[in-house]
Amino acid sequence: MASTEFKGAIFDLDGVITGTARVHALAWESMFNVFLQKIAKREKKPFVPFDPEHDYLQYVDGMPRMEGVKCFLESRGIEFPFGDYNDPPDKETICGLGNRKNLDFQKVLKKEGPDVFQTSVKFVKALKKKGIRVGVASSSKNCELILKLAGLKTLFETNVDGNVSQKLGLKGKPDPDIFVTAAENLGLLPGECVVVEDAVSGVQAGRNGNFGLTLGIARNDTGEAL
Structure with missing residues (x-):
């Protein structure tokens, strides 16, 4: 045609x-690493950080935010309830983690711009x-x-x-x-x-x-x- x-x-x-990929990657990394450190400490397992290049491109790039959270957690063998889209950012649900990431993203975006x-x-x-x-x-x-x-x-x-x-x-x-x-x-x-x-x-x-x-x-x- x-x-x-x-x-x-x-x-x-x-x-x-x-x-805004750089801002997204930083926000994902910040959110997931705080979460992963918490999980590692709770389960007494080694802390394996979120890779802002490989993990970002493989699991969250181009995906709706909550699906990205779910996809990455599944790659680590972590099962969490989906929760509600309005879950607070400190709640341990897929939506809670997604909302926490969005707060980090908006904070950096408003400061630096796209x-x-x-x-x-x-x-x-x-x-x-x-x-x-x-x-x-x-x-x-x-x-x-x-x-x-x-x-x-x-x-x-x-x-x-x-x-x-x-x-x-x-x-x-x-x-x-x-x-x-x-x-x-x-x-x-x-x-x-x-x-x-x-x-x-x-x-x-x-x-x-x-x-x-x-x-x-x-x-x-x-x-x-x-």
Whole structure:
């Protein structure tokens, strides 16, 4: 399909439009290491820290936050109740840990702000000038905050983020739900849209949703996997 046949483009946020991977990795590392040290002491086992490179990319990158917590805990053989999305950050549930991580993330983000990939922003603006509709689909519940801090709040026509996913019961990547919903919000079919992603799970989601084209942006060492 030629590019002129596409009517819409749906972008992941983190790693494609903005760069907060470093902040995310630091927040995950901080939260998990405090937790893992506590578990190691309680069970009298060696403390094995969270690896901000391998563990981040393998278990939490591109995943909805609570699914990322669950995935990493399972990799360590740790079983925790899911809990409730409103669990306090000191509660030992998957949601409690996820909310603790989010507090760490927001604290650093508000202090330093997100990086902005200007080449991607220029690309989005060029597509809009050609009449191509654009949206953003992200697993993050911080999508609105990130776009606001980056000065990009009005760049996209639709924003399907973690808050929308929770409200509508959408599945996380590699399921295509968030991208399909974004396409629907633009009044388009998946086959009429391009998905632009940087995470393996996101590329899989684009393929699983039968989108017209899925582009993988390799900003780290995941290029071969994409």
